[in-house]
Amino acid sequence: MNVLVVVAMALAAISSLGVVLSRQTIYSALSLVVTIAMISVLFLLLNAQFLFAVQIIIYAGAVMVLFVFIIALLSPDAEDRPGRDWRAVVGLIAVAAVTILVFVAAGNGVTYNSKGFRATQLLGSCTSLNAGPCDPYRTFSYPVDATNAAGNVQTVAGQLFTTFLLPFEITSLLLLVAVIGAVYLTRRGVER
Amino acid sequence: MIASFWTALVGGDFWWVLVLKSAFLVLFLATAFAYLTLAERKVSARIQLRYGPNRVGPFGLLQPAADGIKLFFKENAGPSNRDRILFFVGPSLAGAAAMLAYAFIPLGTNSWFGYQFHWDITHANVGLLVILGVTSLGVYSLFLGGWSANSKYSLLGGLRSSAQLISYEMAVAFALIGAVILAGSLDLEQIVGSQQHLWFIVLQPLAFILYFIGAFAETNRLPFDLPEAETELVGGYHTEYSSMRFGLYFLGEYVNMVTVCSIATALFLGGWLPLLPFHPFDWIPGPFWFLGKVIALLFIMMWVRWTLPRLRYDRLMNFGWKVLLPLGLLNIVITGAIVAVRA
Numbered sequence: 312m313n314v315l316v317v318v319a320m321a322l323a324a325i326s327s328l329g330v331v332l333s334r335q336t337i338y339s340a341l342s343l344v345v346t347i348a349m350i351s352v353l354f355l356l357l358n359a360q361f362l363f364a365v366q367i368i369i370y371a372g373a374v375m376v377l378f379v380f381i382i383a384l385l386s387p388d389a390e391d392r393p394g395r396d397w398r399a400v401v402g403l404i405a406v407a408a409v410t411i412l413v414f415v416a417a418g419n420g421v422t423y424n425s426k427g428f429r430a431t432q433l434l435g436s437c438t439s440l441n442a443g444p445c446d447p448y449r450t451f452s453y454p455v456d457a458t459n460a461a462g463n464v465q466t467v468a469g470q471l472f473t474t475f476l477l478p479f480e481i482t483s484l485l486l487l488v489a490v491i492g493a494v495y496l497t498r499r500g501v502e503r
Numbered sequence: 504m505i506a507s508f509w510t511a512l513v514g515g516d517f518w519w520v521l522v523l524k525s526a527f528l529v530l531f532l533a534t535a536f537a538y539l540t541l542a543e544r545k546v547s548a549r550i551q552l553r554y555g556p557n558r559v560g561p562f563g564l565l566q567p568a569a570d571g572i573k574l575f576f577k578e579n580a581g582p583s584n585r586d587r588i589l590f591f592v593g594p595s596l597a598g599a600a601a602m603l604a605y606a607f608i609p610l611g612t613n614s615w616f617g618y619q620f621h622w623d624i625t626h627a628n629v630g631l632l633v634i635l636g637v638t639s640l641g642v643y644s645l646f647l648g649g650w651s652a653n654s655k656y657s658l659l660g661g662l663r664s665s666a667q668l669i670s671y672e673m674a675v676a677f678a679l680i681g682a683v684i685l686a687g688s689l690d691l692e693q694i695v696g697s698q699q700h701l702w703f704i705v706l707q708p709l710a711f712i713l714y715f716i717g718a719f720a721e722t723n724r725l726p727f728d729l730p731e732a733e734t735e736l737v738g739g740y741h742t743e744y745s746s747m748r749f750g751l752y753f754l755g756e757y758v759n760m761v762t763v764c765s766i767a768t769a770l771f772l773g774g775w776l777p778l779l780p781f782h783p784f785d786w787i788p789g790p791f792w793f794l795g796k797v798i799a800l801l802f803i804m805m806w807v808r809w810t811l812p813r814l815r816y817d818r819l820m821n822f823g824w825k826v827l828l829p830l831g832l833l834n835i836v837i838t839g840a841i842v843a844v845r846a
Binding site: 337338341344360361363364365367368371372373376379380383384463464 | 588589627628629632633635636637639640642643646647650662665669672689
């Protein structure tokens, strides 16, 4: 299984490089699709099946389709690039800095607190869940039930409709406004 | 730990069982594709009072083999100003998305000598969402194939198909929610299991009809085959394809048909459950019941294709957004209300 993690991560990294480096816009967009798909595979390997499905349906299946659609229709020409671009240097330094910071943060236990991540907190202490030692730094050592509970539909829906009901409703209102705006903009023969 | 994760993912099979099952599934779907083309030609011929292919082998049974050989040995031509990479990627994706979805379709289990054998390859507790997601990726193959050929007919076909697939995906998903509410789960095995006493087609007739209509659009078949309307677009998104690359698009369409019919079987027709829950019906193993129901639905799809004329494109869109979608919503509200009142 660790092989699968490495393969998915490597493909995600390579394809995200492709997003930045490819000269044709459509290849950038398609590389982003591969990146999204690989990240969803990582979700699956963490046993967050709901996140996996949602990531595929919404990002790969809907949002990126529209991106590809528009890029293909506008058919922008391939980019012309100067040989040396100072922005590339700044970008590289920024990437290196963020990478180092993330490693430092993870090493100091910022990403996971002492009780493991939120998945286990939702269910109480993680030793009560039958399987093995509970080491917060070894993500894959979590019992299947615990990780599953964080990613499954009932937990997500339960949180959405109780704790986070207000933000959820506000988001839906926002989407409704966007839909109405889009419909208005595309109507023909209306005085604006 | 890895073992227990593995168990959760693949249902406790040994890895070689998995490889064998996957290989069998791919071979089975490819064969199903070959013989579906023959069946389609036979059904169309009978509906039009013809004989259909009957020269190659008894009853024309070797016709698919002859077609396959022909496709493999034809020249792999394409327009000179095509986008070479995407022109290759498009057809390769076509079959992959449909076949991948089939790994999650529940086919039932049998116990032999204390070993629980799952006929399906894997199992996800959000199986229905996974299948919807994976099949939604099929749109890339149609659109990229149409765009990369650099031909106006292909581009129009690709555009139409993408717009159509995205629109009808909504209607299809809304229709499926009715069955999900009744079963109280997105797990396909549990959805089938909760139809033990009564198939959901009895409780959800509207949802089944909405889904099945949407399925015609999802598979680009008449009366919704606008992406390849030959009277206006020559051949639609695959106009410029020849030889086995064209064959792959063909394969994608037929495997997709099998997939949508299998989803309908699992959600509305009781999946692997026998027609009546007693002897001698339950002597026949689950997968055969499943196969029988899928074949019945496939026959209906062919029957419709050779009976109905093609819709106009704006009518198709209007129908999807203004009829199927509101009816699906209505079905969700009514089903939800009834379930809530009875709970």
